[in-house]
Amino acid sequence: MKFGETFTEYLHGEQERFLNKCSHVEYKRLKKVLKSCRVCRALENQSSSEHAEGEESNELSEFCRCNSCPLCDQMFFAELTREATEIAGCFSSRVRRLLHLHVSSGVQRCMWRLRHCFADDQQVMIQEGRMLLDYVTMNAIAISKILKKYDKIHGSVSGRDFKTKLRAKRIELLQSPWLIELGAFYLNFSDSDSGEPAEFFRKFSCDLNDTQPAMTMSISDSVKYEYSLTCAICLDTVFNPYALSCGHLFCKGCACSASSVLLFQGLKAAPRSAKCPVCRAVGVYNDAVQMTELDLLLRNRCNDYWKERLRAERAEMVKQSKEYWESQAILTMGL
Numbered sequence: 180m181k182f183g184e185t186f187t188e189y190l191h192g193e194q195e196r197f198l199n200k201c202s203h204v205e206y207k208r209l210k211k212v213l214k215s216c217r218v219c220r221a222l223e224n225q226s227s228s229e230h231a232e233g234e235e236s237n238e239l240s241e242f243c244r245c246n247s248c249p250l251c252d253q254m255f256f257a258e259l260t261r262e263a264t265e266i267a268g269c270f271s272s273r274v275r276r277l278l279h280l281h282v283s284s285g286v287q288r289c290m291w292r293l294r295h296c297f298a299d300d301q302q303v304m305i306q307e308g309r310m311l312l313d314y315v316t317m318n319a320i321a322i323s324k325i326l327k328k329y330d331k332i333h334g335s336v337s338g339r340d341f342k343t344k345l346r347a348k349r350i351e352l353l354q355s356p357w358l359i360e361l362g363a364f365y366l367n368f369s370d371s372d373s374g375e376p377a378e379f380f381r382k383f384s385c386d387l388n389d390t391q392p393a394m395t396m397s398i399s400d401s402v403k404y405e406y407s408l409t410c411a412i413c414l415d416t417v418f419n420p421y422a423l424s425c426g427h428l429f430c431k432g433c434a435c436s437a438s439s440v441l442l443f444q445g446l447k448a449a450p451r452s453a454k455c456p457v458c459r460a461v462g463v464y465n466d467a468v469q470m471t472e473l474d475l476l477l478r479n480r481c482n483d484y485w486k487e488r489l490r491a492e493r494a495e496m497v498k499q500s501k502e503y504w505e506s507q508a509i510l511t512m513g514l
């Protein structure tokens with residue numbers, strides 16, 4: 180089956196009610212834009228070759244190589260940017276809500292409400308997680324397919340470049356830290372043996388004992404994504420992990436020291452000029468995502484390591500607070 184059909188089937192399938200609340204890639208509409216562009220270009224090509232064979236057709240091939248298409252760029256990329264932004268926003272807010280229910284102890288009332296509406300809230304959560312995973316992967320594939328089509332029709336690399344732009348704008352769907360959180364959520368569930376058929380969990384796997392700890396997500400048999408769980412600062416497995424807005428993961432303690440804030444102040448206090456140690460992007464600390472599910476996964480799977488790091492973090496926090504208050508006292512006394 181062609182992807183266009185698979186995607187249409189997905190949009191109108193069993194998840195339709197879920198999808199009604201979220202935007203998706205207008206795959207068909209974008210394909211139409213490309214199709215009409217192809218027709219226009221074919222006509223142009225024809226008329227120019229009728230005019231004079233040598234020079235003008237050269238001109239057209241130059242036009243192809245200049246990497247922009249006046250016929251469809253404005254519509255195509257603007258639309259795709261808007262859709263990707265909306266999808267990324269919808270995905271992150273819904274995963275956030277789902278995981279909040281799972282991890283936080285302060286939401287027992289929500290759990291209670293859920294339990295009263297549904298027979299089994301574990302099942303409901305897994306179901307919601309699966310829909311979110313389908314949602315983000317189907318749309319990511321749609322974006323990647325339509326961009327490839329764009330490049331094929333225009334003989335350009337603009338589609339490929341656009342992907343890089345999505346990453347820079349932090350709306351590349353498969354790079355979302357919320358996807359790693361969703362993966363960790365699944366793995367935590369499968370560890371807790373909820374009696375769920377294993378096929379749900381097979382999409383994610385995680386190897387923490389390797390020298391390069393990583394989480395792998397397989398979208399299909401051939402497409403796999405790997406997310407490194409090594410902190411680029413301490414070069415160890417991340418502990419109490421935070422994802423900066425650029426998507427890079429660090430231990431909270433490491434990110435705090437990289438942005439020159441104290442542990443108890445937290446990353447929200449980081450100056451806007453502080454840079455990500457990996458990609459050098461600025462302004463990435465204030466909206467950092469605390470990876471609670473991933474932390475839980477590490478705690479369950481490498482408990483000794485996790486405890487050791489917790490002890491070290493607490494000791495560091497006490498040391499920093501002591502130094503901080505001592506310096507404040509000295510300031511107050513005017514010494």
Ligand SMILES: [Zn+2]
Nearest residue numbers: 216248250251
């Ligand atoms: Zn075009």
Ligand SMILES: [Zn+2]
Nearest residue numbers: 410413430433
């Ligand atoms: Zn670290």
Ligand SMILES: [Zn+2]
Nearest residue numbers: 425427455458
């Ligand atoms: Zn970064």
